[in-house]
Amino acid sequence: MTTTPAQPPAIDPKYLIVFLITLVLVVGEARYHILGGYPRLITTLGVCLATEVLLSWWLRGRVANLASAYITGISLALLIKPQANILWPFALGAFIAIASKYVLTYRGRHLWNPSNFAIALLVLLASDSVAILSHQWGNDLGTNLVIWAFGLVIAWRARVLHVTLTYVACFIVFALLRHFIVGGPLFAELAPITGPMYQLFVFFMVTDPRTTVSTRRGRMIVVAILALVETLIRLAGDYQIAWLRPFYVSPPILALAMVGPLAMWWDLRRHRA
């Protein structure tokens, strides 16, 4: 089978994503004060950028493009919701996210989306201190529609729309399946994808070109598997499987943390073969 790497897009997708996440930040903060204080943003952004500069220079002899660190910093500021007014999850989360790109590598490529890795790690190892996105941006349809509209256009321009749409389609199919298995209201199963955490997830994490596999078909298969694993975690939540409790506080984030690197590893290994 021949591989078909993604075509070089007209605009570097990183900058489109930079625009979109900045839009999310500005709209969310202006309308809903989603940050919970500017020190959080300053901390994550500052540590992400500083770590990227330092590690890229230290290990590779040149300072890397900082767009990726900027996206990671804002994602973490938006998603991490700690106990009380503590700042250390932002600082350590930011460092771990960026450092993971330099430490957790295989054949020169990092395996985890940096934000995804840091948040998954914080949720699993620091659940007494950290939750994800307590803020729901007002549960407001209008705001979310704006972000979905911009997100879809930008995903299309960045040529990752197939990833986003595949995931959304799979989520809906699996929601129907869960509805029939669990027996609760259908809207309760569909509800999560209408929320803000999923906006960050479908536009910034699953589409990350640095941590997705090389073929279009492969990327679609991977997000389908991701949605399946997420559904398994959700069913564990519905059936209250106690030892999986740390996972069902945030099924999509933790599903991606498991599926993403395995897919990358397999893809890189296959190409070598």
Place this chain on the structure above:
Amino acid sequence: MLSWRRFIVIAAFVAAIGAVIMLNAGAVTSGGGVSETIHLSEVAHASGIDFVHQSPMLDPKVNHIAAHIAALGACVSVADVNNDGWPDLYFTTSRFGASNALYLNQKDGTFRDVSAEAGVGAVNRAGEGVSMGAVWGDYDNDGYEDLLVYKWGYPQLFHNLGNGHFEDVTAQSGLLTWMNSNGAVWFDFDRDGLLDLYITGYFRSDIDFWHLKTTRIMQQSWEFASNGGKNLLFKNLGNGRFKDVTDSMGVGSTRWTLAAAAADFNDDGWPDLYLANDYGPEELYLNHEGKRFELARAGLEDDSKSGMAVALGDVYNRGVHDVFVTNISEKGFLFQGNNLRLNFLKQLGRFDEVATGVVADAGWAWGAQFGDLNNDGLLDLVVANGFISADSGRSYWYAMSKIAGAQGNIFEDAKNWPPIGSASLSGYERSRVLLNRGQAGFVDVAQEAGVTDRLDGRAVAMADLFNRGVLDVVIANEKGRALLYRNTANPAHWLELKLVGTRSNRSAIGAEVTVEIGPGRQRQVVDGGSGFCSQNDRRLHFGLGDQRLGSVTIRWLSGETQVLNGLAIDQLHVITEPR
């Protein structure tokens, strides 16, 4: 081969993960190792109090989440009902046919339920609604404390006849308005000497929970909901009647208010209103000379949580009212954290939120009250916790998280909520007793203090129930028995004040007292309702420790300021407002 540079980066990466684990382990500290503490002993049954709250049964259309919706109504309020100098207790329950209880203090360490003969027990009736709480205030200045029972249904006003009996005067009072209320405060907003009434709305007032016409009854947002019941302000006209002045005074919030407290937060001499709103930011309405209220920008609007109680206390003896508002924390899912807001309104025009550690994270916190439980001159804090204790092996948190992030129009409809079944929701949480160590912060001493219950606490009230110079703690529990924690500490020095208004309202509600304690000065306000569906004794209690008692300044609502020097300590003083 691993370069030394890469090795250093890996080491730093691993060290950062180790730091996460270590810092997380220290996230919530308990009171271990604290020498100074508080001693409480649970004596409800021994004191003759065997009150058990029953939650309401609602329309079958919401049966699948009835355990969630109907988890309110266990409340307690304190007043000296018969003017015998001993505080009495009123508990509410929320099931049709079940009786509220009025426990008269027998002055011998026991209480006796006299609700039936007093006529304030049988208030939970089909067609009229069920009790959600009560507040005491002498609305007609006849010297006897009257009773307002707020409900999911029609509020009821009982006039204390002074002979052990009460008369239901709701019909002629102008208060006969269906509300789904979970809070009320008596306060004299226009300082005319008559107690006015602020009743908060939670669910919309067009909802009759026993005849639902729609299931679209829930909040439309978890953080900025404005589709709750409308709060109402009733002006006391002085003839036994009240007039709804909500709109003209500008205090008709529809933000799902669960609790309110009134005090002069900005020191302009007029009582303001502080609201704790579920699914929304807290609100401070500043009183402009009794003519109108203005929603203040005081640093509250940026921080939207699930406010459930308003406790007032001068935390660091600065001579101001600081505010503690309870919220929700649940490991992994949600860290809203309680708010401890220090009052800097005069200096900076805002409150500063400073809650950390045990103050911020108490679980699913409900009622709370400040009080100096060890008489050391600093106000301690009791917080009741826990929402629904059912099957301890099942939790509703995951199911609720599915809809919590959704669009509002999905979960506004109760039928879209996953069934709660037999699951718990932040159940079996313990109450917190937070010892105030001044600049060293609060420390949780509940275990050492003897507060170990894991009932679903709702209301907390404090009073020196046995006239011993120490504050006791009463907790009303949802679907559980009421608890009376008798303070068994050796009392240090103290001072208690009972204020009697003459030109101000007779209950003296809203009178502000500042007591010089050593180098500090502690301020308290006579309580017309605070915490969550609770009311402390209106006698003010000041612990003094081994510090010198300075002057005592009383600012009556009439505008009169009275300065008292040389008051004897370790006793109760009855102070009547100069005419």
